[in-house]
Amino acid sequence: MSPAPAKSKGPAKVPGAKRPQVPSKKVKPAKPVAGPKPVEPVYIIKRPILTEKSTYLSGEMKQYAFEVSPDASKTEIKQAIQQLYKVRVLGVNTQVRKGKFRRMRYGLTQEPTTKKATIRVHRDDVIELF
Numbered sequence: 001m002s003p004a005p006a007k008s009k010g011p012a013k014v015p016g017a018k019r020p021q022v023p024s025k026k027v028k029p030a031k032p033v034a035g036p037k038p039v040e041p042v043y044i045i046k047r048p049i050l051t052e053k054s055t056y057l058s059g060e061m062k063q064y065a066f067e068v069s070p071d072a073s074k075t076e077i078k079q080a081i082q083q084l085y086k087v088r089v090l091g092v093n094t095q096v097r098k099g100k101f102r103r104m105r106y107g108l109t110q111e112p113t114t115k116k117a118t119i120r121v122h123r124d125d126v127i128e129l130f
Contacts, residue, residue, distance in 0.1 A: 041080035
């Protein structure tokens with residue numbers, strides 16, 4: 001058996017020969033991507049929630065409860081609290097509270113669904129709510 005002939009990988013290279021120029025495609029400059037606009041902190045934090053439980057948590061555990069915008073993320077809530085109250089936020093817990101149905105004299109109504117955020121601040125920081 002004789003060995004199989006070697007396959008060529010293309011045209012033979014000639015010393016000193018230049019490669020033909022291939023026209024390059026014109027590339028358009030990339031447009032700047034517009035991300036979401038930053039929202040003002042007063043639009044994220046609606047109001048503090050002052051109940052017996054939240055008052056206890058604020059005094060003993062350095063945790064404060066706020067009603068926040070339903071579409072706000074935890075990082076947005078953290079940044080808003082730090083800007084508004086000038087405190088160091090250690091953690092944010094959120095919960096969505098579904099609106100209850102109430103019987104009125106004109107039929108059933110549903111309370112609005114709200115989002116509650118519980119903020120844990122540094123032990124040396126205090127938020128004065130009242």
